[in-house]
Amino acid sequence: IAGITQAPTSQILAAGRRMTLRCTQDMRHNAMYWYRQDLGLGLRLIHYSNTAGTTGKGEVPDGYSVSRANTDDFPLTLASAVPSQTSVYFCASSDDGGKADTQYFGPGTRLTVL
Amino acid sequence: GDSVTQMEGPVTLSEEAFLTINCTYTATGYPSLFWYVQYPGEGLQLLLKATKADDKGSNKGFEATYRKETTSFHLEKGSVQVSDSAVYFCALSDSRRALTFGSGTRLQVQP
Secondary structure, three states, X not given: OOOEEEEOOEEEEOOOOOEEEEEEEOOXXXXXXXXXXXXXXXXXXXXXXXXXXXXXXXXXXXXXXXXOOOOOEOOEEXXXXXXXXXXXXEEEEEOOOOOOOOOEEOOOEEEEEO | OOEEEEOOOOEEEEOOOOEEEOEEEEOOOOOEEEEEEEOOOOOEEEEEEEOOOOOEEXXXXXXXXXXXXXXXXXXXXXXXXXXXXXXXXXXXXXXXXXXXXXXXXXXXXXX
């Protein structure tokens, strides 16, 4: 069982370019999340999905979009990247999104926008 | 809104020393509380959790008690090892949406 996979592992991107970060889970979890991790700020929620076909905005959604066409995949798209989006991005999933649920994290994508 | 405050690091200890990492929270409801650990180059993984007041979470020699009266969830370990070197995140969940994290505390254990 792979758990959660993310791709790419790292990427350097020119400002203004479009980029999609991929996330796939094989645990049949209903809820999925995207966080960004910045030094000294911990992890902040970008977008979430409680079940396939639904999405919601987190704490820092501007400049990002997501889709949830099926249970397993939850891609994050930067329509026009800016340097402030340089960060490490983590995808996570949990069984049903309840407040006691354990979230399982992917290995992360390190993105640098120049 | 919800927030989590944890002590700034890095915390540097010698092997077999006692560890405490403080964590306090602000939440409008009755949150579940978590400690996640991030080893170098990896994603986060759950260390322990507690879902109601006075619950104690424990795992791998670490423990934390949910204290509603002091809104705290301090992480403790009696004897740390070099392999415990990592970044530790306190977090809460007070809704069905996601976790609210503290800023993280880096622990460095020296042999």
